[in-house]
Amino acid sequence: MAEGRETGKGVGRVLVAVYALFALSASARAGVQLATRYHEAPLAYLLSAFAGGVYILATVGLAGRQRWHRRLAWGAVLVEMTGVLVVGTLSVLTPADFPKATVWSGYGAGYGWVPLVLPIFGLLWLRRTGRDTPANSTRD
Amino acid sequence: MITTLAFALVALTAALAVFGLVTTALGHPAGRAHTLAVGGVEALLVVQAVLAALRVLGGARPPETETFLIYLVVSVCVLPIGLQFAKADETRWGGTVVAVTAVATGVAVLRLLALWGGASG
Numbered sequence: 001m002a003e004g005r006e007t008g009k010g011v012g013r014v015l016v017a018v019y020a021l022f023a024l025s026a027s028a029r030a031g032v033q034l035a036t037r038y039h040e041a042p043l044a045y046l047l048s049a050f051a052g053g054v055y056i057l058a059t060v061g062l063a064g065r066q067r068w069h070r071r072l073a074w075g076a077v078l079v080e081m082t083g084v085l086v087v088g089t090l091s092v093l094t095p096a097d098f099p100k101a102t103v104w105s106g107y108g109a110g111y112g113w114v115p116l117v118l119p120i121f122g123l124l125w126l127r128r129t130g131r132d133t134p135a136n137s138t139r140d
Numbered sequence: 141m142i143t144t145l146a147f148a149l150v151a152l153t154a155a156l157a158v159f160g161l162v163t164t165a166l167g168h169p170a171g172r173a174h175t176l177a178v179g180g181v182e183a184l185l186v187v188q189a190v191l192a193a194l195r196v197l198g199g200a201r202p203p204e205t206e207t208f209l210i211y212l213v214v215s216v217c218v219l220p221i222g223l224q225f226a227k228a229d230e231t232r233w234g235g236t237v238v239a240v241t242a243v244a245t246g247v248a249v250l251r252l253l254a255l256w257g258g259a260s261g
Contacts, residue, residue: 009229009231010231013225013226013233013237014236014240017225017240017241021218021244024214028214032210036206
């Protein structure tokens with residue numbers, strides 16, 4: 001049985017929907033870029049693909065009901081938060097390394113800052129719906 | 141692609157988003173009204189997608205044609221999937237799910253417009 005409340009119900013369903021849309025847009029965009037013009041900016045395009053993968057994992061984790069879903073969601077959203085902060089900072093400090101935008105460039109400015117706000121909501125929602133945190137989930 | 145239809149669809153998806161948010165504010169779960177509203181917008185999206193696809197098949201080449209076609213598919217698929225997802229939940233938040241998918245669809249239509257605007261055809 002899952003611990004805590006289900007993360008994909010109620011307002012959590014909105015969160016899952018937004019994550020699914022980002023999973024779709026980041027992955028599709030990266031797919032096209034890698035397939036048609038990989039050589040132009042391999043780092044940026046691979047980062048977009050990585051971001052797409054993280055969004056897919058977060059979507060699955062948040063939508064699922066099992067305990068491992070919650071762990072998966074915690075991991076994915078934490079990676080996402082780190083990713084948007086690190087890539088966002090690097091893209092501002094060394095723009096030359098990011099000739100082509102990724103989802104996380106400029107802290108997600110190209111996507112209406114949603115990439116920056118989304119993991120914050122994700123982490124708050126995970127904390128609110130369950131007692132399972134990375135700190136104690138290994139003990140259970 | 142018909143520019144007038146595309147602009148109308150941007151306005152309609154925005155209206156649909158407002159409608160979804162209002163039903164959430166009023167505490168109503170997603171129901172028949174959402175199905176009808178999404179159905180109406182979706183019908184026009186399908187018309188737009190068919191017309192645009194026919195133009196591309198007829199030789200029109202918008203810049204980044206692959207991206208254009210992906211946005212075209214996305215513009216048609218997102219709302220029905222979002223509606224199903226919204227209706228599977230009995231809480232008031234179904235309307236917000238519809239609103240989120242409506243905004244995403246509107247953005248897709250805007251991207252289609254921008255890409256098509258760069259095309260000569």
